[in-house]
Amino acid sequence: HLQVLKESAALPAVTKDGKEILLFGNIGKAEDASHACHLGAEGIGLFRTEFLYMKNDELPSEDMQFEVYKKAVGRLGGRPVIIRTMDIGGDKELKCLQLPKEMNPFLGYRAIRISLDRTDIFKTQIRAILRASAFGEAQIMYPMIASVEEIKAANAVVETAKEELRAEGIAFNEDIQIGIMVEIPAVAVAAELFTPHVDFFSIGTNDLCQYTLAVDRMNENIGHLYQPLHPAVLRLIKHTIWASHEAKQITGMCGEMAGDPVAAMILLGLGLDEFSMSASAIPVVKNIVRSVTIEECKAVAEKALTMSTATEIVAYAKTVLAEKG
Numbered sequence: 001h002l003q004v005l006k007e008s009a010a011l012p013a014v015t016k017d018g019k020e021i022l023l024f025g026n027i028g029k030a031e032d033a034s035h036a037c038h039l040g041a042e043g044i045g046l047f048r049t050e051f052l053y054m055k056n057d058e059l060p061s062e063d064m065q066f067e068v069y070k071k072a073v074g075r076l077g078g079r080p081v082i083i084r085t086m087d088i089g090g091d092k093e094l095k096c097l098q099l100p101k102e103m104n105p106f107l108g109y110r111a112i113r114i115s116l117d118r119t120d121i122f123k124t125q126i127r128a129i130l131r132a133s134a135f136g137e138a139q140i141m142y143p144m145i146a147s148v149e150e151i152k153a154a155n156a157v158v159e160t161a162k163e164e165l166r167a168e169g170i171a172f173n174e175d176i177q178i179g180i181m182v183e184i185p186a187v188a189v190a191a192e193l194f195t196p197h198v199d200f201f202s203i204g205t206n207d208l209c210q211y212t213l214a215v216d217r218m219n220e221n222i223g224h225l226y227q228p229l230h231p232a233v234l235r236l237i238k239h240t241i242w243a244s245h246e247a248k249q250i251t252g253m254c255g256e257m258a259g260d261p262v263a264a265m266i267l268l269g270l271g272l273d274e275f276s277m278s279a280s281a282i283p284v285v286k287n288i289v290r291s292v293t294i295e296e297c298k299a300v301a302e303k304a305l306t307m308s309t310a311t312e313i314v315a316y317a318k319t320v321l322a323e324k325g
């Protein structure tokens, strides 16, 4: 089994008609980067930084964060590590930060909304990421973006941090790539308005699905209503990818859907460029990538888009996948 995984990791993620697909890993700790690489990840598409804020009584210092990010980029040897800025909120108890108890924490004070309110905390994190960018391909990603104003405000903090580092003579990558998570339907619907302000998109299907279908992603009583292959979700994904390609940018996906074999052919057909998933899912998705053509995936995606229910789409996607063997 280990031998099979090792061999798979060495194979390129290229479709039969020659499109290179980026298969990346999701990690929550710098140490997990090596494991992702062993399983074939060619980059880290989502480095969740929440644990830095959850594990201690105090806010993580710039130096402490810098060491963590530097370790992660170091393990990737020049391949991208997309570091998502803090995505915390009232649903989690934090010792380092008093957050208000809220009626609807997933619609509340969280993620980029906290970062733009507490720019002191945010700038500390941005400085740490910028410093790490001198040691590898660190990229920045903002979570829970809903408006262009938020991107502009966040970018202004990045600019300030850059000016400070320049003045202090500290090295960083001047051209660091900055992307956003597309996880609020408003952004997917109006994706073409966001491309001028970013370098890339990464679709967060866990939240995109939750917000599009108004289904709490944690609530087991309504788990059956949580349908990533819902026709509306597929349309949002399609439009997001279309807008990014119009702007000559790429779209990745770092929600669970990216690692779902049943969704893979449809996503390839919609033009998804980068799939980021838990490391263990990479070999299976790579196997699918290597056994299909983009042409046939486009036909599958087109047919899926004619269907009016997730149930039909899932059944259809499973059938075409089974035919692939």
Ligand code: PEP
Pocket (backbone or CB within 6 Å): 046, 048, 087, 183, 203, 204, 205, 206, 207, 208, 254, 255, 256
């Ligand atoms: C997502 O929403 O799809 C995502 C990847 O972010 P998280 O699961 O951390 O909310």
Ligand code: MG
Pocket (backbone or CB within 6 Å): 143, 183, 204, 206, 207
């Ligand atoms: Mg999310």
